Amino acid sequence: MIQITGLTKAYRRGRPPALLDLTFDARPGMVTVLLGDEGAGKSTALRLMVELERGHGLTLFDGRTYRRIRRPEREIGVLLASGRPEAGHPGQRARVHLRMLAGAVGVPVRRADDLLEQTRLAGVADHRIGTFSPGMHRRLALAAALLGNPSTLLLDAPTEGLSPSNEEWFGAFLRSFALSGGTVLATTRAPEEAAALADRVVTLDAGRLAADQPVVEFRRTRLHPEVLVRGPQMARLADLLVAQGGQVRRDGGAGLAVSGIGRTEIGELAYRNGILLHELSDRVVERPVSYPSALPSGSGRSGQVAIRTVRQAQRQDQDQTQEQSQDQAAAHREPAAGQEEPDGRTAAPGEQRPVTVGRPAGPQPERPLDHRGLQAGRWAAAALAPNPPVQAQAQPQTQAQPQTQAPQAQTASVPAPTPPAQVPPVAPAPTVDLTRRTPRGSSALGRTTARAAEAESEAETEVESGAEAAEPGAGVSDVRPGARGGERSARPDGGGAVPGLGAVDAEHLAANPTDAELLTPARIRGVGQHPAPVRPLPGRPWSVGSTGLRPAGRTERVERIEQAGPAEPAGRPRESEKPGEPGQPGQQGAERPGGADGAADPRGTARRSAVGDENGSE
């Protein structure tokens, strides 16, 4: 099982990320296809999964990160799209190449010969790789991926260059691999191919998860069968087809795309009316995806996953409760009879004000600055609200994404159809986990003593769905590992590792505490809670990980520094540290939680101060 959570990658600062908060599962016994146009981020996702690139998010293969798998070549067969089409050195023969790889993987050379047979390369096994066609290269690369007899396959555009007959063979091969219990994640640009290969289709659109659907639903909602007709008398045929109840649209110069009438009927109609046809063929076109409706309910997908500690959850819940009560108080404040309301109208005695969608306009309750709002957060907010103004108008009662729509909601006050007795409760803020660096990233590897101590004290970590968390047993990835080596509670739907429900294997995490730790510091809340844009410091590289994606311990310290007062310039001794002046233990303690990490570290102080300034300037 592959569990992908919050994969995010930004190649260039200031540009939209190539991948943003990609979250889905690839389950054993299934072929999962990652579908997306050119540049959608499919290859980036696969490279992040096997840690060939640095980014954010977490990928678990049967509960372990790629790095923690002792012999990955024996467990995960990887076929990545590379710039070079060659599967090996052009001067080397395919058999020699594969046998050499077999030696490296530690399997008998006989396995190489078997795989040449399996991949239909036995006939050219002694040819030089340089003479291979693109399809042969692809099959040789697939054979290499299969050498270690893996149980999981990660295949980037595996059918590229394959002939139709080999595509068919490949489809059958993937099917049998999955039927034997294997996990397959393959990418493609072609929706038809996805429909042919997959049990589950995950659609990427410009780096964002657009849909996650079983193949039957994908075919029904996304694929649209049409009949393509070409000929010299298309205008006449179009009239006849419309009269028969078909839907007709123009396709190119002399073509019609017809739906609602079958190919045979169209052919017969044309024949009966003496209309010459040059082409009559079935085809399937892709409908544009309308997300987030195509995301599975309760899946905690795209921006609705938050990884936070219990302590953080409690703090956030308290914040939200306070905000709700303030909002409700504002919404329920009945104007005195005869008193003029802000819109100029005079309220009648006992009349209630119209409900405001989102937060009421006007001055907002003061909130502490939160440094964890990111450029990426704003992209996430945009991703979650593909058409916010329309939604705000069309769904006045919908509270499903209150935070992401808050900027629009503040300006648009929409009266409810009937004045409700009370303001509907505000759903929990959808939050995006953008904190999790892949384990190559510094935040995972650079654990400090303070963080370790913090991980010990923060007894539980939970991964919860934001707006959809209320749905019981709805496939939300929900991990509640206990303190290191301690008790780990099961998910609310009953089990720690129910196949198909997207759970991180709690038992595995118990056995591999480092994997549990990887989850512990991953926390950012409040994507979309920061309408005020956060800008990078001048001259400072802006990337998804530049400020907000710090270990939470540091973030908390920054907040505490702010509470204690403005940061002082780097290198200058603090008031309390000036020679001859006694220190103020209370303040120092606040700046150095745990009393370990960063103590008396002027560079660390400078960095934290810079972050404080950056956000404070907003």
Ligand SMILES: Nc1ncnc2c1ncn2[C@@H]1O[C@H](COP(=O)(O)OP(=O)(O)OP(=O)(O)O)[C@@H](O)[C@H]1O
């Ligand atoms: N090394 C890189 N440096 C900068 N940008 C990159 C790099 N690699 C990929 N990108 C950008 O990231 C985005 C996603 O690229 P990616 O290769 O993952 O897309 P893809 O879905 O695999 O496309 P294709 O189907 O063409 O392989 C693209 O906009 C691409 O330009």
